[in-house]
Amino acid sequence: xxxxxxxxxxxxxxxxxxxxxxxxxxxxxxxxxxxxxxxxxxxxxxxxxxxxxxxxxxxxxxxxxxxxxxxxxxxxxxxxxxxxxxxxxxxxxxxxxxxxxxxxxxxxxxxxxxxxxxxxxxxxxxxxxxxxxxxxxxxxxxxxxxxxxxxxxxxxxxxxxxxxxxxxxxxxxxxxxxxxxxxxxxxxxxxxxxxxxxxxxxxxxxxxxxxxxxxxxxxxxxxxxxxxxxxxxxxxxxxxxxxxxxxxxxxxxxxxxxxxxxxxxxxxxxxxxxxxxxxxxxxxxxxxxxxxxxxxxxxxxxxxxxxxxxxxxxxxxxxxxxxxxxxxxxxx
Numbered sequence: 050x051x052x053x054x055x056x057x058x059x060x061x062x063x064x065x066x067x068x069x070x071x072x073x074x075x076x077x078x079x080x081x082x083x084x085x086x087x088x089x090x091x092x093x094x095x096x097x098x099x100x101x102x103x104x105x106x107x108x109x110x111x112x113x114x115x116x117x118x119x120x121x122x123x124x125x126x127x128x129x130x131x132x133x134x135x136x137x138x139x140x141x142x143x144x145x146x147x148x149x150x151x152x153x154x155x156x157x158x159x160x161x162x163x164x165x166x167x168x169x170x171x172x173x174x175x176x177x178x179x180x181x182x183x184x185x186x187x188x189x190x191x192x193x194x195x196x197x198x199x200x201x202x203x204x205x206x207x208x209x210x211x212x213x214x215x216x217x218x219x220x221x222x223x224x225x226x227x228x229x230x231x232x233x234x235x236x237x238x239x240x241x242x243x244x245x246x247x248x249x250x251x252x253x254x255x256x257x258x259x260x261x262x263x264x265x266x267x268x269x270x271x272x273x274x275x276x277x278x279x280x281x282x283x284x285x286x287x288x289x290x291x292x293x294x295x296x297x298x299x300x301x302x303x304x305x306x307x308x309x310x311x312x313x314x315x316x317x318x319x320x321x322x323x324x325x326x327x328x329x330x331x332x333x334x335x336x337x338x339x340x341x342x343x344x345x346x347x348x349x350x351x352x353x354x355x356x357x358x359x360x361x362x363x364x365x366x367x368x369x370x371x372x373x374x375x376x377x378x379x380x381x
Contacts, residue, residue, distance in 0.1 A: 075105060129172070
């Protein structure tokens with residue numbers, strides 16, 4: 050879709066990936082950018098720079114995807130919609146009924162509002178959680194759904210509903226399956242991305258990072274700014290009824306991650322290894338980036354070293370915010 054002059058709605062636009070997508074959209078020749086967010090997880094700080102752009106505004110009548118009348122009013126007149134709003138993985142584990150209401154029923158509400166308002170394109174935020182643990186590497190988009198947690202189940206349901214709405218009503222949609230996202234504005238709620246923050250917390254305290262297990266568990270760490278760019282690419286693309294991995298395709302073990310963080314921070318403390326938790330959800334997940342490169346023109350640009358340096362710099366400049374996030378989850 051040609052996004053020049055278009056009105057775009059960013060559902061969950063004050064969150065981690067949503068706010069970076071908003072930032073990148075301000076660099077495009079779009080007409081209007083409307084952030085629809087209830088700020089349960091997003092923050093005003095995440096969008097304070099973007100709001101300096103006169104094309105950007107927060108929808109002032111509300112931002113809850115469970116409030117169908119407000120959501121419908123917000124999407125009216127929109128050309129394109131990004132859907133980021135969701136409860137995170139550990140919330141879904143603890144509160145499955147709330148996860149159903151937000152992630153499944155809320156996504157249905159977004160789909161329905163898009164059809165009612167003749168939205169020209171929807172970009173849906175899914176997750177690599179749909180894959181579960183790898184049965185082959187790298188995971189391409191045809192990898193079987195091996196998910197065993199409720200968060201992944203809600204994302205599978207969202208994909209299935211989006212597919213059905215495309216075939217039933219002609220809704221032009223694509224979905225993005227993010228690998229392990231990290232970067233500035235990151236919080237402590239992600240079951241996988243939080244490992245980086247916890248390692249940095251330990252280093253801040255003068256300790257070495259702690260790894261559960263032997264450090265061989267490996268993931269595809271993708272910088273949040275690349276995820277934002279993937280969303281812009283997906284909105285500009287012409288493909289429909291397709292899902293894409295958003296990752297680097299590169300394998301990084303937890304041991305390699307910890308060693309790199311020690312190097313980048315100048316910490317000389319040893320890595321600590323403890324018994325692997327029974328709550329460990331996935332042990333290997335590396336995505337194949339080929340389809341995204343070929344069909345939506347997205348290839349991750351930041352390597353892990355560059356992305357971690359950006360995160361470390363952001364933490365250093367946002368110590369009060371980092372402390373507040375730690376307190377919010379009982380880490381300080």
